[in-house]
Amino acid sequence: MIKWNKKDLTGLRDLSKEEIELILNTASSFKEVSTRGVKKVPALRGKTVVNLFYEPSTRTRVSFEVAAKRLSADVINVSTETSSVKKGETLIDTGSNIQALRADIIVVRHNSSGAAIILARHLGICVINGGDGWHEHPTQALLDMFTLKEKLGRIKGLNVVIVGDIAHSRVARSNIWGLTKLGARVTVCAPKMLIPPGIEEMGARVEYDIDKALKEADAVNVLRMQFERDEGAAFPERFEYFRKFAITKERLAKTKKDIVVMHPGPINRGIEISSEVADGDNSVILEQVTNGIAIRMAVLFLVSQGRQSK
């Protein structure tokens, strides 16, 4: 068993296969805690976790909050809407102030790629990336992998398709890093304008035809179409996207029978996925949410241990 000696989790790119496996294994031990009558263990008692969110989020923030509370940590949520960030304070200054308040762990969500890395370098306390720009969203990818492993018993050798707005997706990037390190084959699929240049160098295969991509797939991770980032001509039209790329019952009928359908949420029913599929037997979307708690408990616990070992 390897040792975790990092005080931060900023992305999966920098982690070894063994470190990723350690997180997944630790999470499977933590999953049981949430099934108890008293859903709480004292592992992080007396520690303070600050959720610093520069972007709206329900799932990730609540999931981190629940995870921290199940470990008996104290949790403070800072939303930039109601904080000094509005008055022009920089990210590093905000971080230093939180550190000066003797917080132990910051979970940061930011619209700029690299924000978590900057904060981690400047602070002595633990920093966990809750999603930064188009860069990485490591805990989402970890919970996706955890769910896959739970459903299919392994990661190695699986064919995983990621479909949707790859260009703007941190979830896609973290998944590609993580899945390829664990030996899965990753295929990304989207309209040409949403495939970023250089994605093959990360280890992913590109396929523009979703039906071809799904043919051999063991799992498909459906990304949300981020229409709030609509940049006019560079974005596909909704109905057109649904017709060509959406995961529907008809499409799934032509794939492996037990294909696992994932989605990081929030889902746009009728755009990237049909309701029948989202609520159907192949969907593990809500299990992903449940598993997210175990993953975040494991990450909070490990970075906290990692900081001590320094």
Add this chain to the structure above:
Amino acid sequence: MARIFYCLQGIKMRPKEKAKLMDKDAIGRALTRIAHEIIEHNKGVEKIAIVGIKNRGEHLAMRVAAIIEKHKGKSPPLGVLDITLYRDDLTNLAQQPIVRETKIDFDISEKHIILVDDVLYTGRTIRCALDELIDFGRPQTIQLAVLIDRGHRELPIRADYVGKNIPTSKNERVEVRLAESDGKDEVLILE
């Protein structure tokens, strides 16, 4: 689980074997006696459940349950505790602990819970186990069975069923090896 305390002593060298305290037969006899004492003390096995503390306590718990089943025709419910998250020394551990799964898939309320571990030493592992167990419900009683009691308690905790009492000094190590995890049944004293 008593192994965790040895890690704290920072022993890096391979310790020397001083004496063999129990062999396979002696361990077998001790567990058989403990199983019978449990049946006698609780006047049967109706309301008892057995919970082993990871890792070696789990193996011992399974063996005790098997002996009880042999004599009573019915195995009591069996659970496993991993006490890592309840440790009082989590914040100043030299060695990183590995979190393993706790599994108690029956209702412990109103049951007589027999906690099983390999070595009883400072009592801190048992304190963790008591705290964790009580988070699962309110048992009628909690009783403690250990293969070895080596003394040096730091908390007011005692065992109800003991395989063997062994007076030791603090710089000795008691090592319980079991076929399930170590390939062989024996209890050694190391220095």
